[in-house]
Amino acid sequence: MxxxxxxxxxxxxxxxxxxxxxxxxxxxVEACDGREGVQCSQAASMDVIILxxxxxxxxxxxxxxxxxxxxxxxxxxxxxGYGHTGPLDVLRIAExxxxxxxxxxxxxxxxxxxxxxxxxxxxxxxxxxxxxxxxT
Numbered sequence: 001m002x003x004x005x006x007x008x009x010x011x012x013x014x015x016x017x018x019x020x021x022x023x024x025x026x027x028x029v030e031a032c033d034g035r036e037g038v039q040c041s042q043a044a045s046m047d048v049i050i051l052x053x054x055x056x057x058x059x060x061x062x063x064x065x066x067x068x069x070x071x072x073x074x075x076x077x078x079x080x081g082y083g084h085t086g087p088l089d090v091l092r093i094a095e096x097x098x099x100x101x102x103x104x105x106x107x108x109x110x111x112x113x114x115x116x117x118x119x120x121x122x123x124x125x126x127x128x129x130x131x132x133x134x135x136t
Contacts, residue, residue, distance in 0.1 A: 002120040003027045003044065007037035007063065008052040008079070013105075017050060020109055026116065034063035041070045048119045050112070051099075053080040053090040060090065064097045075119040077112070081105035 004026045006017050011032070018028040029046070031037035034055050041049065049067060053060030064076060078094035078101070091102040101115040 001025060001027050002047040002116075003029060004116060004120075005029045005031060005037060005040055005046040005049045007031045007034060007049065007055070009033055009055050010052070013052070016109070017112070020113060021116065024113060026120075034058035034060070034066070037063060038066045038070065041067055041074070045071065046074055048075050048077065048116050050077045050079060050116075053078050053094055060094060061097060064094065064099065068098070075100045077101045077103065077115055077119070079103045079105060079107065079112075 004021050006014050006021075006028060008014050008017075009032055014030045014032070018030055021028040029040050029044075031040050035058065037049070037051070040046070051060055051063060051067075055063065060078060060080070064078075067074065067076065076094075076099040078091055078099045080090050080102075081104075091104065094102060100119055103112055103115075
């Protein structure tokens with residue numbers, strides 16, 4: 001069972017995502033801020049991380065750096081309710097930090113679920129992202 005860490009300061013968002021992921025067979029782990037999210041990532045390996053880019057006390061970019069220090073290969077999905085245009089396009093900046101997917105709130109839950117499936121597919125098949133499956 002793939003483990004998905006949800007880092008978002010909005011409790012209803014965490015709850016909806018957690019219920020969706022659990023119903024689909026994932027183990028959802030919740031964190032209400034970046035510091036707690038990094039601690040969760042240090043305590044147990046995660047297969048995917050869903051990260052809100054606008055968090056109290058720490059920006060999503062700072063959290064990405066900290067998460068990469070724990071596990072440089074873990075796939076990250078960045079989400080944000082902040083405008084996707086203008087001088088501070090946090091999702092575009094997150095892409096330069098190596099996140100695998102981005103979603104502007106509000107987003108369709110099925111699209112996010114598809115991204116989680118895509119990013120955990122290799123783990124389910126016993127391979128790791130970027131590696132070829134074993135030859136038989």
